[in-house]
Amino acid sequence: MASQCGDGEITADEESPSVVSHHAEAKKEVPWTPQPPFEILNKYASHVKRFRHGRIIRPAPETTAGRSPHQELSADSILELAKMRLLQHTSQRCGDSDSFKYDPHLSSESNKDVELTSCLLNAAEKFANQQFDCAEKLLRRCILLSSHADSPVERVVKFFAEAIHERVDIERGKIDLHKNIFHLEDTLFDYQPAILALEQKLPSAQVTQFTAIQAVLDGVGTARKIHLIDFGIKTGLHWSIMMQGLANRENYPLELLKITAVGTSKDRLDETGRRLSSFAESMNLPFLYKTVVSETKGLKKDSFEFDPDEVVAVYSGLCLWSQLAWPNQLREFLQFVKNLSPCVIVVNEIEASTNTSVFIDRFHGALPFTIATFDCLDTCLKGDTIYRKIVEDVFFRDMIRNIITAEDEERTFRHAKISFWKELFAEFEIVGTELSDSTLYQARLLVKGNAAWDSCTLDMNGNYMLIQSIVTGAKFSDDRSCQRSEERREVMDGSDRTAVTETWLKKHRLLYVGATRHPFLLGIRDGSVDFASFKRWLGQDYIFVRAFVPFIASLLLKAWKESDDDSDVDVILGGMAALNDEIAWFKKEASKWGVALNSVVPQQTNLDYCRFLESLTSPDVDYTLAITAFWVIEAVYQESFAHCLEDGSKTPEELKETCQRWGNDGFGQYCRALQNIANRRLEKASDDVLAKAEVNLLKVLEHEVEFWNMSHGV
Numbered sequence: 001m002a003s004q005c006g007d008g009e010i011t012a013d014e015e016s017p018s019v020v021s022h023h024a025e026a027k028k029e030v031p032w033t034p035q036p037p038f039e040i041l042n043k044y045a046s047h048v049k050r051f052r053h054g055r056i057i058r059p060a061p062e063t064t065a066g067r068s069p070h071q072e073l074s075a076d077s078i079l080e081l082a083k084m085r086l087l088q089h090t091s092q093r094c095g096d097s098d099s100f101k102y103d104p105h106l107s108s109e110s111n112k113d114v115e116l117t118s119c120l121l122n123a124a125e126k127f128a129n130q131q132f133d134c135a136e137k138l139l140r141r142c143i144l145l146s147s148h149a150d151s152p153v154e155r156v157v158k159f160f161a162e163a164i165h166e167r168v169d170i171e172r173g174k175i176d177l178h179k180n181i182f183h184l185e186d187t188l189f190d191y192q193p194a195i196l197a198l199e200q201k202l203p204s205a206q207v208t209q210f211t212a213i214q215a216v217l218d219g220v221g222t223a224r225k226i227h228l229i230d231f232g233i234k235t236g237l238h239w240s241i242m243m244q245g246l247a248n249r250e251n252y253p254l255e256l257l258k259i260t261a262v263g264t265s266k267d268r269l270d271e272t273g274r275r276l277s278s279f280a281e282s283m284n285l286p287f288l289y290k291t292v293v294s295e296t297k298g299l300k301k302d303s304f305e306f307d308p309d310e311v312v313a314v315y316s317g318l319c320l321w322s323q324l325a326w327p328n329q330l331r332e333f334l335q336f337v338k339n340l341s342p343c344v345i346v347v348n349e350i351e352a353s354t355n356t357s358v359f360i361d362r363f364h365g366a367l368p369f370t371i372a373t374f375d376c377l378d379t380c381l382k383g384d385t386i387y388r389k390i391v392e393d394v395f396f397r398d399m400i401r402n403i404i405t406a407e408d409e410e411r412t413f414r415h416a417k418i419s420f421w422k423e424l425f426a427e428f429e430i431v432g433t434e435l436s437d438s439t440l441y442q443a444r445l446l447v448k449g450n451a452a453w454d455s456c457t458l459d460m461n462g463n464y465m466l467i468q469s470i471v472t473g474a475k476f477s478d479d480r481s482c483q484r485s486e487e488r489r490e491v492m493d494g495s496d497r498t499a500v501t502e503t504w505l506k507k508h509r510l511l512y513v514g515a516t517r518h519p520f521l522l523g524i525r526d527g528s529v530d531f532a533s534f535k536r537w538l539g540q541d542y543i544f545v546r547a548f549v550p551f552i553a554s555l556l557l558k559a560w561k562e563s564d565d566d567s568d569v570d571v572i573l574g575g576m577a578a579l580n581d582e583i584a585w586f587k588k589e590a591s592k593w594g595v596a597l598n599s600v601v602p603q604q605t606n607l608d609y610c611r612f613l614e615s616l617t618s619p620d621v622d623y624t625l626a627i628t629a630f631w632v633i634e635a636v637y638q639e640s641f642a643h644c645l646e647d648g649s650k651t652p653e654e655l656k657e658t659c660q661r662w663g664n665d666g667f668g669q670y671c672r673a674l675q676n677i678a679n680r681r682l683e684k685a686s687d688d689v690l691a692k693a694e695v696n697l698l699k700v701l702e703h704e705v706e707f708w709n710m711s712h713g714v
């Protein structure tokens, strides 16, 4: 799949002149395959240029000194610079093309983007001041200059300029106030493949999806009958990911997963249902799908089928905003949701400030958020230009047009700030609940684990998670307001403890997947790995393995002193002996690749991991803690490299021996032996040791992800 985004690929965009043909193409079915997060990330790992720049080059807008020649700026920097330009040149007005001074330090593309953006900002101000002639002149210039729409900024400027131009015509009475009726549900459905591509590739969509699912899973706890009510189910992809999580729940087998989807089109809801049902069937998951065909307005509780044994959870993904134009209706809806007595309500909304009747504020609220989104789409849908065009041309163009040209209740596209949502929820005594540590941890790792997401930051605002893109003020928020009917506690009675490690791996599955299916490994598996990265890994892992020796030695000592079973020492000794062989192998392999092991400088990530190992060598550290960490360290490598040898892998010949070293069956058996020891010890451990062992498991997984990141060159 990585080749789909190949840099040199000719995109359909260049071949097809009309949007219509793109749309026809895009309606073709695409496979509906939920994927682990890092697999998705891997697909656009090579398209990080814009984002990287966005991160590294944050120009001080007031000065260009010190920049290297012809820099390309990130979208947020362009917006900042354009604002500065406008402030500095208040005298240049009305599309005077000569007055725009190109910055010799910037690339011509960035210069053009800055010029266009300042022209648009100027036009919007002029329009707001009712200087229609001047606004029109500036807008014409924007439209002309952005006609090729090469960059995301140009495309945004074009859409805004066209919309404001239309608004000028409306104000002058040239055209009627356009009835801007837009059926979001229809659009989303008609262009489902594009929406799927978006859901699978956009960082904000990915993080919100995984975080939302984790929050629902945390909310429903160990319930055996789960009823999910989804307002705005769209493709339903998120639930298929949740099903994967539920299918692995051994201690609390699921009796029924019921999803009730609420929407206005029965056909569309049914189609989503068919997909979800067949997915559930393939996983042997007891599943029931119900629909309630209705607007969100006037929903009746008796349209839903409830079972007294079930636990209800509500999900509202990008759905509440559509009711912002009707605040009373929004309140009625929230009251309705509250009356369903859900154990958790997960809400996901875009945070921006477009819910105001003041035109210029709305414009300034919408512009940065749209630029951030287009920049993101440009990077993440690089290999799917058709989809990107559809999302931009169909969805965002309409959104911009609506925000700019419509007024009052016809202005249906609205976004609010987080403070608004918080206050609104508070009216219904719906209060934000803390996201679990594991949810936050996984969300952070998802963001951290890939360079293409450099631009994305996660922040908490109270108990609301904000996923922020690089443009100041543009926030994709994954706001969740959760209400719990009962405190959930992971109950671990005697019978469950026998499988403590399995329970943990399931609980922290996304993180485990992150550590064992990292883009670096997927690159080995599909043959696209950069050998320079592999060599970096080789040199660094040699240093790590050397630090592993004293760790195992200390573990051997602990086992000898503390273990209740003599065979533990044998298993660990086997590992130690293999390490001797391993060090010899590293030396041989390094000379094969021309890596001078003596001169490899340990990277900070590696040093951090080695220091963690060293901390476990202390006699104060319990044997149970050390053996659990040891098992995780070995198991991650086993699972990672075994995956590179499975059927269908295209691991290059030169790397097969490496994969064999950790991916072979013998190593697998040894890992299981370690896991058994860990389970046996954890079964008898105190709550304190149990808690610490779980934290260590998380730490190891994080160190492993970081180790791959380092090797990968992230």
Ligand SMILES: Cc1ncc(CO)c(N)n1
Pocket (backbone or CB within 6 Å): 541, 544, 545, 633, 634, 636, 637, 704, 707
């Ligand atoms: C970073 C790392 N983790 C685990 C292993 C397994 O031995 C290794 N060699 N290196």
